[in-house]
Each structure stands twice: as structure tokens, then as C-alpha cells.
Amino acid sequence: MDIQFLSAQLFNGLMLGSFYILLSLGLSIIFGMLGVVNFAHGALYMLGAYAGYTVCYIFGQNFWLALIIGPLAVGIIGMVLESTLIRRLYSVPHFYNLLLTFGIMLAVEELIRMIFTPIGKPFDTPPALVGSLDLGFIVFPKYRMFIIFVTAICSGIIALFIAKTKLGAIVRAGTDDSEMTSALGINISRVFTLVFGLGAALAGLAGVLAAPVQNVIPDMGSNILVETFVVVIIGGMGSILGSILGGLIVGELITLGVVFWPPVANVVIFVFMAVILLMRPRGLFGRAKFFE
Amino acid sequence: MKKSTIFLSVLFLLVVSMAFAAEPVKIGFISVLSGPLAPIGKSEENAAVMAVEEFGSVLGQKVQLFQKDHQYNPGLANERAKELYEKDKVDMIVAVSNSAAALAVSDQAARHKKIFISTSAGTTDLIAKNRYTFKYNYNDYMLATTVGRWGAQNLGKKWYTITSDYAWGHDLLKHFTAALKEEGGIHVGNDMVPVGTSDYSPYILKAAKANPDVLVLLNVGKDAANSTKAAVEYGLKKKVKIVHALLFELDIKGSGIETFQDDYVAASWNWQSKNPGAREFADRYYKKHGDRPTFMAAAVYSAVWQYLDVVKKLGTTDTEKVIKGLEGHKFVDMFANPGYIRPEDHLQVGQAYLLKVKKPDQVKEKEDFFEIVGTLPAEKAHPPVGFFGRKLQ
Numbered sequence: 038m039d040i041q042f043l044s045a046q047l048f049n050g051l052m053l054g055s056f057y058i059l060l061s062l063g064l065s066i067i068f069g070m071l072g073v074v075n076f077a078h079g080a081l082y083m084l085g086a087y088a089g090y091t092v093c094y095i096f097g098q099n100f101w102l103a104l105i106i107g108p109l110a111v112g113i114i115g116m117v118l119e120s121t122l123i124r125r126l127y128s129v130p131h132f133y134n135l136l137l138t139f140g141i142m143l144a145v146e147e148l149i150r151m152i153f154t155p156i157g158k159p160f161d162t163p164p165a166l167v168g169s170l171d172l173g174f175i176v177f178p179k180y181r182m183f184i185i186f187v188t189a190i191c192s193g194i195i196a197l198f199i200a201k202t203k204l205g206a207i208v209r210a211g212t213d214d215s216e217m218t219s220a221l222g223i224n225i226s227r228v229f230t231l232v233f234g235l236g237a238a239l240a241g242l243a244g245v246l247a248a249p250v251q252n253v254i255p256d257m258g259s260n261i262l263v264e265t266f267v268v269v270i271i272g273g274m275g276s277i278l279g280s281i282l283g284g285l286i287v288g289e290l291i292t293l294g295v296v297f298w299p300p301v302a303n304v305v306i307f308v309f310m311a312v313i314l315l316m317r318p319r320g321l322f323g324r325a326k327f328f329e
Numbered sequence: 330m331k332k333s334t335i336f337l338s339v340l341f342l343l344v345v346s347m348a349f350a351a352e353p354v355k356i357g358f359i360s361v362l363s364g365p366l367a368p369i370g371k372s373e374e375n376a377a378v379m380a381v382e383e384f385g386s387v388l389g390q391k392v393q394l395f396q397k398d399h400q401y402n403p404g405l406a407n408e409r410a411k412e413l414y415e416k417d418k419v420d421m422i423v424a425v426s427n428s429a430a431a432l433a434v435s436d437q438a439a440r441h442k443k444i445f446i447s448t449s450a451g452t453t454d455l456i457a458k459n460r461y462t463f464k465y466n467y468n469d470y471m472l473a474t475t476v477g478r479w480g481a482q483n484l485g486k487k488w489y490t491i492t493s494d495y496a497w498g499h500d501l502l503k504h505f506t507a508a509l510k511e512e513g514g515i516h517v518g519n520d521m522v523p524v525g526t527s528d529y530s531p532y533i534l535k536a537a538k539a540n541p542d543v544l545v546l547l548n549v550g551k552d553a554a555n556s557t558k559a560a561v562e563y564g565l566k567k568k569v570k571i572v573h574a575l576l577f578e579l580d581i582k583g584s585g586i587e588t589f590q591d592d593y594v595a596a597s598w599n600w601q602s603k604n605p606g607a608r609e610f611a612d613r614y615y616k617k618h619g620d621r622p623t624f625m626a627a628a629v630y631s632a633v634w635q636y637l638d639v640v641k642k643l644g645t646t647d648t649e650k651v652i653k654g655l656e657g658h659k660f661v662d663m664f665a666n667p668g669y670i671r672p673e674d675h676l677q678v679g680q681a682y683l684l685k686v687k688k689p690d691q692v693k694e695k696e697d698f699f700e701i702v703g704t705l706p707a708e709k710a711h712p713p714v715g716f717f718g719r720k721l722q
Contacts, residue, residue, distance in 0.1 A: 042534065042538055045534055046531055046534060049528070049530045049531050049534070050531075052528075052530075053528050150365075154368065155364065155365040155366070155367055155368060156368055156579050156582055156583045157551065157554065157580075157583030157584060158583065159582075159583065159584050159585030159587075159588070160585075161585065161587070162562070169563075169564060178562045178563060180562070181530075181562070247527075250528070250558060250559075250562065251527050251528075251555060251558070252527075252551045252554045252555055252558075252583065252584065254365070254551055254583070255365065256365060257527070260525055260527060261527065291528075292528075292531045295520075295531040295532060295535070296531060296535065299520050299521060299522070300494075300521060302523070303523045
């Protein structure tokens with residue numbers, strides 16, 4: 038096995054991991070803060086791709102505009118969902134919101150099917166990013182490089198935002214004890230809406246980014262949801278670092294599985310998850326007494 | 330009571346009972362009319378409705394069509410078939426996509442001793458399954474063999490396959506490698522890929538490493554689209570030719586013709602074919618529904634038409650007589666020129682087509698996506714009689 042082939046595959050794993058990172062970051066923050074297992078996350082990812090498609094359709098294949106408007110639109114949709122529906126179920130056990138978000142997922146998918154038909158929509162790679170980049174040790178498609186690059190920047194910003202800003206501190210405090218945080222005079226419900234919007238926007242961003250390399254179809258979200266949950270479980274519920282590391286591990290595991298032992302490529306991540314759960318029941322970076 | 334009144338009432342009774350005796354021909358149609366695959370099912374439904382309307386009356390009455398949705402679910406298909414045969418008393422069921430669903434309907438047909446013409450499922454298990462089942466249109470052996478034989482002669486010698494990892498894919502791979510070997514091609518590698526894989530790039534890189542002349546994608550729908558997209562992205566498409574087992578107009582519309590341009594695919598029909606009335610059928614369909622019929626739709630149209638033709642000739646819908654009439658039935662229509670239903674195993678055979686996807690600037694009309702680059706005669710494309718070791722009973 039030559040180095041070029043292997044490193045190209047490793048980069049592939051990195052790119053696949055990028056989608057998982059963006060998705061699980063949002064899922065993890067929402068769970069950590071709101072205690073909501075958001076089954077609609079896949080649908081939000083799909084909405085991102087369709088928002089991107091719509092922007093490109095209206096503004097003549099302007100991918101860069103889609104990259105900005107897509108996540109914003111999905112973020113706003115997320116905030117509306119939180120403040121109209123999801124909020125109402127915070128006081129009842131977790132699984133009510135699980136059912137609600139699952140229902141939202143089905144409804145949104147069906148709605149998109151009605152508007153855009155069940156057939157996929159074509160989405161071109163932006164012209165500036167067509168072709169491959171020769172880095173000497175590896176030849177890799179430019180657009181895939183771009184995905185890895187954007188994800189790295191985004192996860193850096195999110196990590197900094199949570200760790201260094203005042204709002205980030207509120208989010209962290211709210212994650213630990215939301216009642217105590219609101220007792221300190223912080224409008225926690227507005228922060229909840231904002232956090233849900235942020236998670237949704239990240240899913241939307243992943244959707245726009247995925248549109249050129251994958252099929253833009255109504256069930257693209259439910260396809261990726263399972264792996265995303267695996268990432269969150271491996272990384273630890275509510276942990277930013279866990280999401281990033283978990284995303285990378287799952288992406289690489291799937292890709293290397295294909296290279297070395299294709300028949301088990303799809304099972305590897307679940308086996309890994311089981312092993313992690315046996316050794317560290319809360320995931321790699323999960324904390325004790327957290328929603329337990 | 331006067332004699333004449335008695336005579337009149339007897340006559341009246343006779344007329345009434347005769348009218349009841351002459352039941353209309355009833356056809357049941359089962360396909361997927363909701364969910365992601367609905368566009369294909371709808372195109373079949375449109376074709377069935379058109380066939381019934383355009384054929385006109387049979388046995389002095391208008392033909393009745395009962396459409397049912399099985400949502401691509403074998404269990405539901407089983408229920409629908411039961412309803413159709415028992416409650417609606419249909420004489421024949423047509424279409425039924427999804428191989429497991431078609432096999433279930435075939436069992437219902439045998440149980441009720443009624444006819445089932447399978448046009449929309451590919452499994453070869455339907456061939457010679459029972460004497461009530463007719464396998465129309467394409468089958469997996471035909472798709473794989475057409476690609477293998479024609480491809481090995483015309484596209485190159487070294488072949489790499491990427492196969493969807495379920496019964497359908499395994500079946501295709503088996504028949505494909507057999508055909509390839511017979512024509513002197515070399516199979517340099519294969520990957521079994523789970524259905525619904527979104528990132529095909531690791532497989533594409535593996536395929537590129539094997540340096541084949543041709544890459545065969547034994548997958549369908551979004552898997553076909555995702556694998557082709559990855560091949561385009563990694564520049565593999567510049568070096569090798571890509572052949573699909575199944576590719577619909579809908580897939581091309583979904584991903585854009587740029588993705589699929591210059592790819593090859595096997596088919597049992599295309600509206601560009603020179604069969605008598607093919608173009609006219611496609612134009613009528615286009616006028617009514619705004620797009621072009623898939624080969625699935627054309628097969629449903631032809632199957633309904635040929636069934637009605639046999640019933641009309643025989644003057645009865647009696648199952649046994651119609652089975653005898655369909656066995657050895659030779660016909661020329663928009664779908665097959667000529668078409669033939671083998672009496673030994675109830676397989677409808679016709680020539681197979683090799684299509685090539687056009688470049689975007691070659692598309693002159695709406696959905697003018699394919700050009701026909703080759704054909705394979707029926708006896709080369711279809712399995713020989715007795716190939717699967719089953720006899721009709």
C-alpha cells in the first residue's frame with residue numbers, strides 16, 4: 038500500500054469527519070444546554086442543502102452567497118422551532134421532546150418532498166473549487182480541502198466562543214445548572230433559543246457544504262443522523278472537544294474500514310462505540326452526573 | 330297472467346343475466362405511488378391508464394383499472410394483491426416494483442389462480458416461478474449480461490466493479506462476471522458497498538488504484554448518483570468509462586446531466602428506439618404528463634396492451650385460456666420489435682439496448698438524455714430456457 042493512496046484515504050476520512058463534526062457539535066451543544074435529543078438535526082442538515090440549492094437557483098449559482106444565507110436561514114428556522122414548539126416541553130421528561138423532534142423530522146422531510154419533489158436536485162461544485170490540488174505527497178480535490186478548512190475554522194470559533202466569551206460562559210453555566218443560571222438574573226430562555234439556533238445553523242452549514250459532493254434529496258438527513266449520534270456518544274454528551282475528536286475518529290474509522298476490510302466498514306464504528314461505552318460509559322469527554 | 334307478459338319477463342331476465350355475465354375486464358395495478366420512489370411508480374400508473382384508455386373496449390365493455398399503492402413494501406403488496414384478487418375480482422395484476430413484493434404477489438396469483446404480469450421487479454426468481462406469473466420487461470440477468478457482453482466487446486478489457494451489498498447487487502455481479510469472462514474480459518477487482526453510502530470516495534480511490542478500463546456501478550438511485558459524483562470529483566471519469574446497471578431519467582434530472590455524461594447503461598427500452606410507435610407513444614405521454622416515459626412505464630403500457638389483445642382475440646378472461654394465449658405470444662409494438670413470451674418459462678424476451686448519456690450540449694429536447702449506441706439480440710441478452718433449473722408448474 039503506497040503512501041499517496043493511504044494519505045488520500047486519510048484525507049477522505051478527515052472530510053467525512055468534518056460533516057460529523059459540524060453536525061455533532063450542534064447536536065451536542067443543544068443536548069448539553071437544553072437537554073433535548075434533537076432528532077430533527079438531520080432534517081435541519083437537509084434543509085441547509087435545500088436552502089443552498091434555492092439560493093443558487095435564485096441568484097445564479099452563487100455558492101458563496103448560499104454558504105452564508107443557507108446556515109442563517111436554517112438557524113432562524115431552528116430558533117422559530119425552539120421558541121414555538123420545543124420550549125413547551127422542557128418541563129416534562131426528555132422523551133417528549135424526542136418524540137416531538139422526531140415528528141418534526143418526518144414533517145419537514147415530507148414538506149420538502151411536496152415542494153421540491155422526491156427526486157434529487159443537482160448542485161454543482163463552485164467553479165473556483167473545481168479540480169485537484171497537488172500537495173506533492175497527495176493529490177486531493179480542492180473542494181474537499183475547502184470543507185476540511187471551513188470545518189477547522191468553525192470548530193475553532195465555536196470552541197473559542199464557548200471558552201472565552203461572556204455568552205459562552207453563560208452557555209457553560211446553563212449547561213451545568215440552568216435553574217441556578219436563571220436565578221442569577223440571566224434570561225435563560227433567550228439563551229436557549231440562541232443555542233438551538235446556533236446548533237441548527239451548524240447543521241445548515243454542513244448541509245450546504247455537503248450539497249456538491251452528495252445527493253440533495255429529502256432523506257439525506259435521516260441517512261447521516263445515526264452516525265452523528267454515534268459521534269456524540271463516543272465523544273461524550275455535551276462536550277465540544279468530544280464532538281470534534283469523535284467526528285474525526287468516526288470519519289477515519291469508516292474510511293479505513295473501507296480500505297482494509299470493506300465488509301465490516303459499516304459495523305466498525307458501532308463496535309468502537311460499544312468498546313468506548315464499556316470502558317467509559319459517558320463517552321471520551323462526558324462528565325459525571327450530567328443528565329443522569 | 331298473459332302469455333306475452335310471461336314471455337317478456339323471461340326475455341327481460343335473460344337480457345339482465347347476460348349483461349351480468351359479461352363482466353368487464355378488470356386489471357389491477359400495484360406500484361409505489363408515495364415516498365421517494367413515487368415518480369417511477371407514477372410514470373407506470375400513467376402508462377397503465379393510457380394503455381387502458383387507448384386500447385378501447387374489450388368484450389363489449391370498457392376495461393376497468395384498479396390502482397393500488399404498496400409504498401415499496403412487500404407486506405403491503407401482499408395485502409393489496411389479496412384485495413385486488415378477492416374483493417375487486419381483477420383478472421390480472423400488472424407492475425409491482427421491489428423484488429420481494431413481486432414474489433409475494435406472484436404467490437397470491439398462484440393461490441387465487443389469476444394472472445400476474447411482473448414488469449417492474451428485476452429478480453430472476455420470478456422466471457418460471459409458477460404458471461400464473463409472467464416476467465415481462467427487464468430482469469437482472471439481462472441487465473448484467475448486456476453490460477458485460479456488449480461492454481467487453483466495445484469498451485475495454487479490464488473491468489472494476491462497485492456493487493451494492495444486497496441480494497440484487499450480488500445477483501447482478503454473478504451474471505456480469507460470467508458474461509465478462511465469456512467475452513474475454515478481465516475482472517480486476519470488486520467492492521461490496523452498503524446501500525445508502527453517501528461518501529463513495531474511498532471506493533473510487535481503490536478503483537483508480539486498480540487502473541481499469543471500465544468501472545461498473547452495480548447500484549441504483551442515490552447510490553448511483555453518489556458513486557458517480559465521487560468518480561467525477563477524483564478525475565476518474567477522465568481515465569475510465571463508467572457503466573451503470575440501472576439509470577433512470579429521474580436520476581439524471583436529480584444530479585444534473587453533467588454528472589452522468591458519457592456514461593453507459595443497459596435498458597430494455599428507450600423512447601428513442603425505432604420500434605413502431607415508440608416515438609408517438611413518448612410524444613403522447615409527454616403531452617399529457619410533461620415528461621418522457623421511463624422504460625418501466627413503457628413496459629407496463631405494453632404488458633397491459635398485449636394482455637388485452639390476447640383477451641380480445643380469445644373472447645374470454647378465463648385464466649387457463651389466457652395463459653395458453655399468452656404462452657408463445659409473438660408481438661410487435663412500441664416496446665418490443667419483436668417481443669415473444671416463451672411458453673417454457675413465461676419470460677418475455679426482446680432485444681436489449683445499450684444507452685449512452687449525452688453531453689449537456691447534445692440535449693436537443695426535454696429529457697433527451699440518452700443515445701442508443703448498441704443492441705444485443707434477445708437470445709444473447711436473456712437467460713436460456715432452463716438456466717435457473719426450474720420448470721413451470
